[in-house]
Amino acid sequence: xxxxxxxxxxxLLSYQQFLExxxxxxxxxxxxxxxxxxSGIDSFVASNPTAVVAHIQAMCRNFAELxxxxxxxxxxxxxxxxxxxxxxxxxxxxxxxxxSTLRMDCIESMYLPFKDVAACCSTDxxxxxxxxxxxxxxxxxxxxxxxxxxxxxxDDQKQMADAMYQTLSRILALDxxxxxxxxxxxxxxLHHPSVQQTVQNYLNVYxxxxxxxxxxxxxxxxxxxxx
Numbered sequence: 001x002x003x004x005x006x007x008x009x010x011x012l013l014s015y016q017q018f019l020e021x022x023x024x025x026x027x028x029x030x031x032x033x034x035x036x037x038x039s040g041i042d043s044f045v046a047s048n049p050t051a052v053v054a055h056i057q058a059m060c061r062n063f064a065e066l067x068x069x070x071x072x073x074x075x076x077x078x079x080x081x082x083x084x085x086x087x088x089x090x091x092x093x094x095x096x097x098x099x100s101t102l103r104m105d106c107i108e109s110m111y112l113p114f115k116d117v118a119a120c121c122s123t124d125x126x127x128x129x130x131x132x133x134x135x136x137x138x139x140x141x142x143x144x145x146x147x148x149x150x151x152x153x154x155d156d157q158k159q160m161a162d163a164m165y166q167t168l169s170r171i172l173a174l175d176x177x178x179x180x181x182x183x184x185x186x187x188x189x190l191h192h193p194s195v196q197q198t199v200q201n202y203l204n205v206y207x208x209x210x211x212x213x214x215x216x217x218x219x220x221x222x223x224x225x226x227x
Contacts, residue, residue: 008041010089011048018055022078023070037081049092050099053106056082056089060109064116079129083136090137094144096156104163111170114183119176126178134168134186148191165192172202188221196222 013021028036046052059066059082066075082089093103110133118130125131141164142148145157153161168190172183184202187195199222207215220226 006040006042008044009047010044010087011046011051013051013055015055015058018052019059019066019069022081023066023074025074025077027071027073027077033077033080034085037085037087044087046092049095049097050102052089052092053095053098053102056093057102057106057109060106060112063113067117076129079133083129083133088140090140091144093137094141094157094160100156100159104159107160107163108167111167114171114179115174118182119174119179121176121178124178126181130178130182131185133182134164135189138164138186138189142189142191150191150193161190161192165190165194165198169198172198184218184221185226188224188226191224195224 010018022037025036063075070078081087092098093106095103114130118125118128141157141160145153147153150158150161164186168183168186171179172187174180174183180202184199187199199218203210203215203218203222210218217226
């Protein structure tokens with residue numbers, strides 16, 4: 001006999017419980033993260049997706065304070081779980097049953113972990129979740145939209161794409177090369193009509209400081225053909 005299907009309702013967690021579930025964990029390494037967060041759980045749901053979006057927004061707004069509670073390794077591991085390992089909390093950002101202002105505010109709050117934490121790192125953040133943050137969110141966004149053509153999006157989807165463009169542009173303006181690279185990576189997957197000029201402007205300013213390989217990668221981000 002098969003065991004009963006086990007669902008975990010993320011929206012039943014209080015904000016503090018949400019933080020503890022994702023961040024108060026031992027560091028286990030990439031190959032074991034899936035089992036760490038999903039052991040005994042078949043699926044993650046949210047009977048009240050608004051609560052999950054509100055938790056993500058609060059997490060981003062208070063991310064600098066979380067570094068006083070959890071190690072950078074715990075935070076990084078937890079972020080991979082929040083936006084990955086089959087949990088994918090970002091899907092609720094694109095749930096039209098959640099009030100659009102909250103969803104856009106949540107996207108805009110994602111600037112703060114970059115400004116308050118990532119931009120203060122002297123180490124290479126390209127191996128951290130920051131590098132994949134927007135890649136994973138945009139993968140879910142375009143999958144939900146069932147297109148990668150901005151012009152065919154509905155009004156709600158365009159608002160969300162516009163909010164992501166504005167947030168990524170703010171991250172690009174940070175005086176931190178790692179954050180800039182994370183932003184460029186995300187812009188390359190956004191397929192927004194303003195991306196090409198924004199990335200070209202960046203390239204025009206910094207070209208003399210870049211290797212040929214860097215220039216080629218940034219041009220791919222500009223053209224939406226980066227990996």
